[in-house]
Amino acid sequence: MGIVIAIDGPAAAGKGTVAKRLAQELGLAKLDTGLLYRGVGFAVLDAGGDPENGEQAHMAAKNLDPAVLQNPALRLDAAAQAASKVAVIPEVRAQLLDFQRDFANNPPPLDSGEPAQGAILDGRDIGTTVCPNATAKLFVTASPEVRADRRYKELLERGEKAIYARVLEDIKERDARDQGRSASPLAAPVDALVLDTSEMNADEAYAKALEFIRSRISA
Ligand code: C5P
Numbered sequence: 043m044g045i046v047i048a049i050d051g052p053a054a055a056g057k058g059t060v061a062k063r064l065a066q067e068l069g070l071a072k073l074d075t076g077l078l079y080r081g082v083g084f085a086v087l088d089a090g091g092d093p094e095n096g097e098q099a100h101m102a103a104k105n106l107d108p109a110v111l112q113n114p115a116l117r118l119d120a121a122a123q124a125a126s127k128v129a130v131i132p133e134v135r136a137q138l139l140d141f142q143r144d145f146a147n148n149p150p151p152l153d154s155g156e157p158a159q160g161a162i163l164d165g166r167d168i169g170t171t172v173c174p175n176a177t178a179k180l181f182v183t184a185s186p187e188v189r190a191d192r193r194y195k196e197l198l199e200r201g202e203k204a205i206y207a208r209v210l211e212d213i214k215e216r217d218a219r220d221q222g223r224s225a226s227p228l229a230a231p232v233d234a235l236v237l238d239t240s241e242m243n244a245d246e247a248y249a250k251a252l253e254f255i256r257s258r259i260s261a
Contacts, residue, residue: 044160083124
């Protein structure tokens with residue numbers, strides 16, 4: 043079996059950026075598992091439903107169309123909030139589990155057509171629930187204020203309107219929901235390297251992550 047890298051952490055901590063660079067460096071297929079939850083949340087909203095309704099959310103997870111995952115609307119905050127609501131529902135999590143495990147165990151070929159050396163998955167419960175036997179686990183975090191500031195600047199750069207206080211409030215709300223739920227709550231796995239990026243730039247975070255993973259691969 044190839045290597046499996048698990049990256050978890052709260053919203054806007056920089057997991058995605060680290061995961062992307064590691065995937066390129068190590069020749070790994072990458073799965074952004076947040077997109078699956080966003081896809082389910084978005085599908086419920088799109089059908090005029092309520093993401094907190096267990097039955098509707100479960101049906102949307104069962105019928106999740108992979109084409110939806112390409113929809114740029116999944117990047118918007120409405121989809122993020124809906125995602126964290128459907129993510130509380132155990133049946134939704136169970137429904138998405140097989141797909142994630144299958145991706146980790148049988149990663150698809152790289153964009154270049156080369157076979158992947160393994161898989162890298164980022165989310166909230168990869169190291170604790172989806173891939174407890176991962177080769178290396180990282181928990182990427184930063185203070186809510188730093189994460190809100192990064193997200194705020196990102197939104198302005200994309201030409202979107204944003205208010206810092208509102209972005210911070212959204213992040214705190216999502217943190218509370220992700221940490222407080224009983225099904226696979228967000229928590230650092232005991233055997234993870236915890237990377238607090240509050241005072242690190244993206245290059246430093248990436249260098250530390252790569253060093254840790256290399257040590258695990260050669261162990
Ligand atoms: O990572 P992203 O911000 O796209 O995730 C959106 C939401 O999906 C999170 O706030 C979380 O509630 C949920 N999620 C999860 N488990 C994962 C990935 C995402 O519960 N593995």
